Amino acid sequence: MLKRSFSMMLAFVMLLSLLSPFTAQAENITVVNNDNASQTTSPQVIKEKLVNSLEKAKQYYITNNQTISSRVNSSHSGYWSLSAMYALGMDIKNYKWAEGSEVTNEKSYWVKPKTAASSTSNEDAGTIIGAYILGLDPTNLGQRNIVEDLQNKQKADGSFFTAYGESWASIALGLANADYDKAKHLEVILKKQNNSGLFSGFGSSDDLDVTGWNLTALTLLNNADKTNETINESIKKAVDGIHAKYQKDGFVDNTNSMASIIMGLATAGEDLTADKWSYEKDGKKVNILEKMIDDYQLEDGSFKWMIRDTKTNLMATEQVIIALADALNGKSTFARLAAGEIPDTNPPVENPDTEGPTELTVGTISNKTTSVTGTTEANATVSIYNGTKLLASTKANSKGTFTLKIPAQKANVNLVVKTTDETGNAGVTKTITVLDKIGPTKLTVGTISNKTTTVKGTTEAKATVSIYKGSKLLTSTKASSKGNYTLKIAKQKANVKLVVKTKDTVGNKGVSKTIIVKDKIAPKKPTVSKITSKTTKVKGKTEAKATITIYNSKHKKIGSAKASSKGNFSVKIKKQKANTKLSIYAKDLAGNKSGKLSVKVK
Known part of the structure; x- marks a missing residue:
């Protein structure tokens, strides 16, 4: 009989027990940085990370039911998402399929009639695997015997398709317990194994995807008694080859390829939490599982394809979930399917929960x-x-x-x-x-001098800008929608300290600036006492602390002095001839220069 009947409850209890959290041991954890924070830690901690990663992935599947429903029900490729859901221990029967995309919908790939055989063995293999996960009979799916269709695709040389399909034909027919020429098919698979231990895809070059899938298929093929030495040698050669490549080249930046490798290694019985599966990089270690989780899992629980990517890749997500579950369980998802850990038909659910959280x-x-x-x-x-x-x-x-x-x-x-x-x-x-709790952070203020009556600047849109002299408010205005503002103020004395403050529309105080009023007004012409041909000191009055400079008729400086805080000055000069014309200027501390005072020597 190709059709199998198993208890749904037993299957999911087993799955959930496999995915239960591990208790971390009290060990030192060595954190190493490699290509964006990959780490190597104790096996117990890695297993905890696996559990947490798979739980996040499960939440992705729950939250994104529209995407998953479309993927599952549109073609045979939906078996990848179904396999991932199975690996996560999800209740597929009661999954919240999107309306119109239910697996029972007449337009679903798994329900609609199949009037002719598919064109490839890959489609048949995927359909068989998906059917078993859904509890359907692949010998009567859409009114076709898909298992027979796949059997009929085996060619005279033993092959079914290309190197990218041979493993899946073997896995699907093994799951169906169907007859086919296994010996010839094994020859086809083994012919693709290179001296490196890895398998080739198209051509003769090593291919990680084909290697991982073939390793899974060979292990499942040999699971019954493990007495086929040819298969045993091939598996050992593949594991050794993968290990050598990983130690040499490290983690390949392609989650699909690395997921295939992890699937194969886990199926072959490798403990991927062990130090054996960490490689050296710049004196640091990178574990194969932690690298996958730390560098490729996104916040929503999905996975990306390459390190440079920022968005979900659904195929990568599906394959990585299966791979990580295999690594955690120490057993292939497809091995569990082959062992009968799936139901024939899903049992009815009494009073299913259809109401989401209300609080x-x-x-x-x-x-x-x-x-x-x-x-x-x-x-x-x-x-x-x-x-x-x-x-x-x-x-x-x-x-x-x-x-x-x-x-x-x-x-x-x-x-x-x-x-x-x-x-x-x-x-x-x-x-x-989102409430605004941050005041304006931007403020520019134009120059303010003792001539200024208009102040311009920019700040946060619609913020209030105010100018204070001490505690006294001089002026205030509201910025435009672009943050521009103009303030009218009375002229201020030079060197006075003004503070410009901001406040947003909800009252949050923001940035402020202290402005010293610049002196832009020149002193008045100085006043001087009578200058005669006997004068050696020119006395007078000007602006406080201004500098007085005296020039002769040839505009040669003949004397200079600084006025006192009260504006009094006394400039020493040599005696000048009568009728000599002198030019006297005052310059304040800001460099403003007065007009010329002309004096004739008496």
Whole structure:
């Protein structure tokens, strides 16, 4: 019989037990930095990180049901997401499929009639795997026997497709316990193994994807008794080859390829938390699993494809989830499928939970806030969005308390806080307007002199700008929507200290500036006593502390002196001839020069 019947409850209990958190041992943790903070730690801590990473990934699947529903139900490739959901221990039967994209919908790939055989073995293999996960019969799916279709695609030389499909044909037919020429197919797979131990794809070059998938397929093929020495030697050669390459080249910047490798190694029984699977980089160690989690998992729980990427890659997310689950469980997801850890049909659920969280309190959020606290239903997922952008997501504790870490947001932005329960039911949401708790941070002020009656500058839009002399308010105005302002003030004495202050529209005090009034007014012409041909000291009065300079008719300086704080001065000069014309100037401390005082020597 190709169709299998197993208990759903037993399967998910086993899955959940495999994904239960590990207790960390009291060991020293060595933190190393490599290519964006990869670390190597004790195996126990790595396992904890695996559990946490998979839990985040599970929340991604719960939150993004529209994306997942479309992926699962549009083609045979949906088996990747189904496999990831299975690896995460999710209740696929009661997953909150998007409306119109349910697996039971007549337009779903898994339901609609299949009038002709597919064109590739990969489509058949994916369909068989997906069908078993959904509890469907691949020998009667859409009115076709998909298993028979795949069997019929084996060619005379033993192959089914290309190097990128042979492993999946083997995995799917093994899952279906179907007959095919295994000996010839094994020859096809083994012919692609290079001296390096790795397998080639197109051509003869080593290919990480094909290597990882073939390692998985060979291990599953040999799982029954492990007596096939040819397969045993090939597996050992592949593991040794991967290890040598990892030690030499490190982590390849491609999560799809590295996920394939991790799947294969985990299936072959390798403990990827062990130091063996850390490589040396600049005197530091990088563990293969931690590198994947630390550098490629995004805040929403999904994964990106390459280190330079910033957005989710769904295929990378699917394959990495399977790989990390395999590493954590020490057993391949597809090995568990082959071992019968799937149901034939999903059992009915009595009184399924269809109502999401009804309670949600959210603390104040201002433009200073980086930590948001609140309460909701116990164990619910709380997510906060700015428009369509997910800022943060977390799971509430058993008492319903949650804390979200977010980057500071701009004032008056509307944030939406959403909730979903453990089965994916959407619950209450709240729209929160970010409060303004930060005063204006920008202020420019034009020059203010003792001639100024208009002060101009820029600040925050619509902020209030005020000028004070001591505690006395001289003037105040409101900036325009572009932050420009103009203030009218009475003329101020030179060297007076003025303070320009700002305040935003909600009353937050902002930046201020202290301005010293500049002296831009020249002294008046000095007054002098009578100068005769006998005079050697020219006395007079001018602005306090101004400098007096006297020139003869040839504009040669003949004397200079600084006035006292009361403006009195006395300038020593040589005796001048009668009728000589002298020019006398006063220059204040700011460098302003008075008009010329002309004096004729008597």
